[in-house]
Amino acid sequence: ELLRQVANLARDSGLEVLLFRQKPETFQDLYAEVPVEVSVRGGYHQTALFFDQVRHLDRIVSIADTSIKNPQVEAGQTQIDASFSATTYRFLSEEERERIAKEKAEAEKKNGKRSGAS
Numbered sequence: 342e343l344l345r346q347v348a349n350l351a352r353d354s355g356l357e358v359l360l361f362r363q364k365p366e367t368f369q370d371l372y373a374e375v376p377v378e379v380s381v382r383g384g385y386h387q388t389a390l391f392f393d394q395v396r397h398l399d400r401i402v403s404i405a406d407t408s409i410k411n412p413q414v415e416a417g418q419t420q421i422d423a424s425f426s427a428t429t430y431r432f433l434s435e436e437e438r439e440r441i442a443k444e445k446a447e448a449e450k451k452n453g454k455r456s457g458a459s
Contacts, residue, residue: 343429359381383421405428
């Protein structure tokens with residue numbers, strides 16, 4: 342739902358969403374990072390407005406790896422292509438934490454056997 346809100350905010354800000362691709366989650370001890378790769382086209386001020394609106398969402402969304410390029414004047418307005426990653430976070434359930442810890446322990450055990458055999 343949150344990712345849908347972010348995409349809708351981009352469109353509502355007057356941006357054309359060129360790419361909106363969820364990437365694999367990365368797991369930490371208590372939470373998972375949910376990254377999304379985003380590319381938009383629109384005005385610089387529209388892009389800044391979008392970032393400001395994301396800042397006011399109920400959940401934390403981190404914007405990183407921002408790239409602005411390809412400025413072109415269209416109908417008297419400067420249009421840009423902006424690419425960035427938007428990451429939100431979710432708490433892991435107890436079951437997920439246990440499963441991840443078990444998988445990590447098994448991977449370490451497996452890697453340990455390989456290292457010991459060398």
